[in-house]
Amino acid sequence: MSANGSSAELAFRAASLLKAEPPWEVVAERSRRYEIHLQGTRIELERGPVTAEGYGVRLLRPRGGTLGVGFQASTDVSLEGVAAAADDANAAARHAEFPAKSVELPSGNESAPSVPVVDPKLWSDPLGALRGYVDTLLGEFDGRNGVVPSFGSVKAVLSEVSITNSSGLRAAFSSTTVELEVAVKAFGGPEGRPPGEYWVNDAARRLEPERLERSVDDWCRYAADVRRAVPPPSGELPVVLTTEVLDGILPIVLGTRFSGQARLRKIAPELGSEVGVPELTIRDEGEYAWSPGSAPYDDEGRPHVKTTLIDRGAVGAHLYDALYASALGARSTASARRTTVGPSANLRFAFPPHPEASTTVVLPGDGGSLDELVEEAGDGVLVTQLGWAQPDPVSSEFGGEIRIGYRIRGGKIAEPLRGGTVGGAGLAPAGAASLLRNLAGIGSSSERSGTLVSPPLLARPLTVAGA
Amino acid sequence: MTLLDDHEGDLTKGLERLARRAKFAEMMGQASRGESVMIDTKSTVVSPQPRLAGVVYRVWTGARWAEAATSDLSGRDLEATVARLESELGRAGGSEPPPGESTTTRATWTTPTRRSLEELGREGTIRLGKEVRGWATAVPGIVETQVRLSWQDEERLYANSAGARCLQQTVRTHVIAVPIAMENGRPAFDFLSRGGVGGLERVPGLEEPEVRKAAESSRELLHAKAPPTGELEVLLDDTVAGLLAHESFGHGTEADQFVRDRSYLKPLVGQVVAPPFLSISDDGAFPGGWGSIYCDDEGHPGQKTRLIDHGRFVGALHDRESAAVLGAKATGSTRRSNFLSRAFVRMTNTYVEPGDRTLEELIAEVKQGVLLEHGSSGIEDPLGGQMQLKVRKGHKIEHGRLTDLVGSMALSGRVLDFLRATKGVGRSNGIEIESGFCGKGHSDYLPVGTGGVPVLSRAIVGPA
Numbered sequence: 001m002s003a004n005g006s007s008a009e010l011a012f013r014a015a016s017l018l019k020a021e022p023p024w025e026v027v028a029e030r031s032r033r034y035e036i037h038l039q040g041t042r043i044e045l046e047r048g049p050v051t052a053e054g055y056g057v058r059l060l061r062p063r064g065g066t067l068g069v070g071f072q073a074s075t076d077v078s079l080e081g082v083a084a085a086a087d088d089a090n091a092a093a094r095h096a097e098f099p100a101k102s103v104e105l106p107s108g109n110e111s112a113p114s115v116p117v118v119d120p121k122l123w124s125d126p127l128g129a130l131r132g133y134v135d136t137l138l139g140e141f142d143g144r145n146g147v148v149p150s151f152g153s154v155k156a157v158l159s160e161v162s163i164t165n166s167s168g169l170r171a172a173f174s175s176t177t178v179e180l181e182v183a184v185k186a187f188g189g190p191e192g193r194p195p196g197e198y199w200v201n202d203a204a205r206r207l208e209p210e211r212l213e214r215s216v217d218d219w220c221r222y223a224a225d226v227r228r229a230v231p232p233p234s235g236e237l238p239v240v241l242t243t244e245v246l247d248g249i250l251p252i253v254l255g256t257r258f259s260g261q262a263r264l265r266k267i268a269p270e271l272g273s274e275v276g277v278p279e280l281t282i283r284d285e286g287e288y289a290w291s292p293g294s295a296p297y298d299d300e301g302r303p304h305v306k307t308t309l310i311d312r313g314a315v316g317a318h319l320y321d322a323l324y325a326s327a328l329g330a331r332s333t334a335s336a337r338r339t340t341v342g343p344s345a346n347l348r349f350a351f352p353p354h355p356e357a358s359t360t361v362v363l364p365g366d367g368g369s370l371d372e373l374v375e376e377a378g379d380g381v382l383v384t385q386l387g388w389a390q391p392d393p394v395s396s397e398f399g400g401e402i403r404i405g406y407r408i409r410g411g412k413i414a415e416p417l418r419g420g421t422v423g424g425a426g427l428a429p430a431g432a433a434s435l436l437r438n439l440a441g442i443g444s445s446s447e448r449s450g451t452l453v454s455p456p457l458l459a460r461p462l463t464v465a466g467a
Numbered sequence: 468m469t470l471l472d473d474h475e476g477d478l479t480k481g482l483e484r485l486a487r488r489a490k491f492a493e494m495m496g497q498a499s500r501g502e503s504v505m506i507d508t509k510s511t512v513v514s515p516q517p518r519l520a521g522v523v524y525r526v527w528t529g530a531r532w533a534e535a536a537t538s539d540l541s542g543r544d545l546e547a548t549v550a551r552l553e554s555e556l557g558r559a560g561g562s563e564p565p566p567g568e569s570t571t572t573r574a575t576w577t578t579p580t581r582r583s584l585e586e587l588g589r590e591g592t593i594r595l596g597k598e599v600r601g602w603a604t605a606v607p608g609i610v611e612t613q614v615r616l617s618w619q620d621e622e623r624l625y626a627n628s629a630g631a632r633c634l635q636q637t638v639r640t641h642v643i644a645v646p647i648a649m650e651n652g653r654p655a656f657d658f659l660s661r662g663g664v665g666g667l668e669r670v671p672g673l674e675e676p677e678v679r680k681a682a683e684s685s686r687e688l689l690h691a692k693a694p695p696t697g698e699l700e701v702l703l704d705d706t707v708a709g710l711l712a713h714e715s716f717g718h719g720t721e722a723d724q725f726v727r728d729r730s731y732l733k734p735l736v737g738q739v740v741a742p743p744f745l746s747i748s749d750d751g752a753f754p755g756g757w758g759s760i761y762c763d764d765e766g767h768p769g770q771k772t773r774l775i776d777h778g779r780f781v782g783a784l785h786d787r788e789s790a791a792v793l794g795a796k797a798t799g800s801t802r803r804s805n806f807l808s809r810a811f812v813r814m815t816n817t818y819v820e821p822g823d824r825t826l827e828e829l830i831a832e833v834k835q836g837v838l839l840e841h842g843s844s845g846i847e848d849p850l851g852g853q854m855q856l857k858v859r860k861g862h863k864i865e866h867g868r869l870t871d872l873v874g875s876m877a878l879s880g881r882v883l884d885f886l887r888a889t890k891g892v893g894r895s896n897g898i899e900i901e902s903g904f905c906g907k908g909h910s911d912y913l914p915v916g917t918g919g920v921p922v923l924s925r926a927i928v929g930p931a
Contacts, residue, residue: 033807035809037809039726039727040727040728043531044531044532045531045532045533045534045809046531046533046534046555047533047534047535047536047809048534048535048551049535049537049547049548049551050523050534050535050536050537050807051536051537051538051539051544051547051548052521052537052538052807053538053539053544054517054519054538056517069512070513071514071515072515072517072518073517073518073519074517074518074519075518075519075520075521075538075539076518076520081518084518085518088515088518089515091513091515091589092513092514092515093513095511095513095589095590095593096510096511096512096513097510097511098509098510098511098512099509099510150727150728150729150850151724151727151729151908155910179910181908181909181910183729183850185728185729185850194731195850196851197729197848197850197851199908201908201909226851231927234696234697234929235696264509265507265509265611265647266610266611266649267611267647267649267654327509347517347519347807350517350519352514387846387848387853387855388844388846388855390844390857390931392875394647394654394655394656395653395654395655395656395875397874397875397930397931398931399857399875399877399929399930399931400846400855400877400931401846401853401854401855401877401879403848403853418851418853419853419879419880419881419927420879420927420929421855421877421879421927421929421930421931422929422930423877423929423930423931424930428653429651429652429653430652432653462930463693463696463929463930464696464929465696465697465877465879465927465928465929465930466697466927466929467697467698467927
């Protein structure tokens with residue numbers, strides 16, 4: 001599905017009003033946002049449409065061996081508004097310095113892949129689709145004793161983006177993004193234990209009510225297990241990490257440390273250096289279907305491609321947008337991104353691009369199912385959800401509280417765990433331990449969580465701190 | 468002259484149209500300007516604050532709230548936004564009055580600034596940034612330093628059908644310096660971050676000794692030992708104590724979670740939860756605090772609320788709805804991230820009130836434990852009452868003395884267990900508010916301040 005006229009017209013109209021010397025770039029976006037907020041099983045608030053329309057102007061001014069980069073965004077679509085934004089960008093460019101002599105913006109001559117990122121039902125009737133999804137969601141809790149949703153929301157952003165530049169590019173695409181947040185509470189019962197909660201957060205490109213039955217079963221089980229969970233043991237243990245947990249670690253570690261920014265600042269691992277086990281291959285795939293990290297184009301309008309970041313354990317590539325590619329004598333990998341999924345999802349135009357991961361894909365291995373990884377772990381811990389792994393963008397160290405996990409005893413899942421922490425280094429220099437070097441098993445079947453597609457992984461060991 | 472002057476007439480007309488059909492209607496118009504300058508050894512990036520503006524309308528349908536918003540302050544989308552809510556009012560058909568009391572505040576506030584980055588100008592700001600970078604990079608072992616100086620002038624106009632009109636122009640200034648040390652391919656960093664409502668006068672410590680101290684800390688972290696793991700005596704420095712007050716405890720006091728039956732603190736109102744020497748407050752009127760507000764997004768003035776008073780949990784934070792449901796008063800805690808976001812009960816500046824112990828006395832009391840320094844982040848667990856706090860570094864404490872430097876750590880455990888096990892609270896002549904951003908769950912980020920004094924207790928320490 002292509003964008004309808006409005007956002008494309010805005011970008012091209014703003015560009016025609018720019019009166020700027022090349023190179024320049026204009027991105028425009030028109031978005032509609034709809035939200036349904038829950039309080040228990042009742043609808044607390046319906047929001048929408050929340051509309052935002054705006055554009056960003058980027059000017060790139062060669063100056064004495066460097067580039068002055070100026071960017072400004074605005075929601076003022078009048079002639080005066082465009083002129084004011086261009087003045088701001090010009091003024092910023094006069095004072096800015098970036099270590100590139102020139103920049104090669106995409107010309108639009110390459111064709112973009114067909115990437116499914118628009119939910120047609122959501123696009124044509126957003127509130128109706130959201131209401132239907134919420135009905136299905138709440139219906140899944142009917143008849144369940146001692147478990148309810150206590151807090152939550154389903155949000156949808158319908159976005160039309162257009163990008164034009166002084167190299168002749170005229171690209172436009174549409175997308176839908178869905179954010180789901182549900183806190184599932186288990187309570188009651190004769191044992192008098194405090195209530196337990198499983199807190200779901202996910203982003204996707206489409207509503208998938210047909211997946212709710214299985215998901216709600218899992219959420220309710222986790223919420224109930226939290227009530228009888230105990231802290232983990234302390235020690236260096238085999239740890240199995242689910243795709244959801246890895247989504248909080250790998251896209252951030254790889255997206256920052258493998259980026260052109262990191263390479264320019266000399267904190268990126270060198271091409272060809274060994275960073276993981278030989279069985280590990282990880283790609284950046286901006287055209288992966290239905291991922292919130294995917295789209296036909298990157299945010300500079302370059303068609304997305306597959307980039308192998310880690311090839312059988314060794315660094316295969318770094319991620320570049322046009323600017324960092326120019327600075328480092330490389331080619332863009334179509335990795336320009338303006339925002340990540342989340343609260344700014346419908347203000348993409350308000351941010352200048354920078355190199356970042358799109359959809360991170362860990363290729364499946366031969367470790368088998370989750371149960372087989374657990375069996376391989378022997379005596380360890382399965383982590384199902386971390387509070388916030390929050391990897392350090394410089395050191396790549398991560399760690400977080402276990403929100404729900406399970407003790408592994410004799411290769412079998414045993415009692416539930418909550419509390420304590422698990423963590424380590426995502427990447428490490430040669431000879432040092434890290435998550436990617438300590439992999440002892442790569443599952444055979446992948447799932448998507450957020451912008452990560454990965455099988456579960458077994459690391460042996462990671463540091464666990466508990467009772 | 469304000470940013471919204473040209474549009475207030477159109478926005479108010481929309482509110483008046485909605486007020487004719489709704490039992491209650493309100494709006495929040497927002498516009499902002501500002502700039503940030505980022506400098507490192509490779510580049511200088513000047514980023515003007517996007518020229519964003521918009522308005523959100525909220526109406527009570529007689530049964531529930533409905534909202535719509537737009538970035539178009541005078542054109543077809545503004546008309547469509549109002550029309551959409553008129554249609555919703557016609558469809559909903561409830562007859563209940565809106566929950567809680569509507570404000571009638573009429574006031575205007577403007578942040579006074581003594582040394583603003585705007586007046587310093589773009590060239591002056593770049594000069595200052597390069598000077599700060601130079602101080603840090605002069606420390607041997609520092610390979611890179613990123614410095615960012617930013618200011619934002621945000622205008623919020625709140626008005627409602629009960630007659631309130633609150634216009635606040637808030638200037639926030641923030642500086643962060645991140646010196647990166649590198650050895651044998653292994654990077655490490657500490658950072659200096661300061662911010663407040665006001666100009667550079669709210670950024671204490673932006674001087675050479677403080678910046679060098681952050682750079683030296685980055686270098687020392689290259690050789691930090693692994694932190695101890697397991698349940699230990701833990702001494703939180705004032706920054707970590709502030710994170711505890713906000714993330715671990717404060718989120719449980721947001722009374723919209725009481726209404727949802729989603730707070731471990733709800734059954735404990737009025738009960739003793741800590742020793743008598745521990746008090747925690749939230750203060751939206753803290754002078755210059757990064758999280759300070761003149762009024763909230765329902766028109767209630769920013770104000771101080773005591774949450775724990777000498778060990779007793781006495782107060783929660785309320786918006787009009789939770790106050791109505793729970794028989795309390797609104798506490799100036801209703802905040803929207805921006806015009807695109809809904810309002811929630813939120814904190815402002817949350818901190819541990821000073822006690823009577825010196826830091827040395829608290830260290831001397833620990834046989835085997837760890838001092839956690841320079842808090843960096845945390846995450847809430849309002850129902851479960853678990854905590855997760857992260858710090859950049861710390862020191863082991865052995866037999867009452869600080870020993871090895873240790874690297875980043877995470878703190879976990881049950882908040883109530885931590886509070887009840889508190890053995891001492893440090894003294895201070897004044898609270899310094901740290902600057903941060905906080906979401907409600909995983910979205911709706913807005914500026915919040917945290918602060919405090921050292922707190923000694925027990926918790927689980929692990930990797931971060």
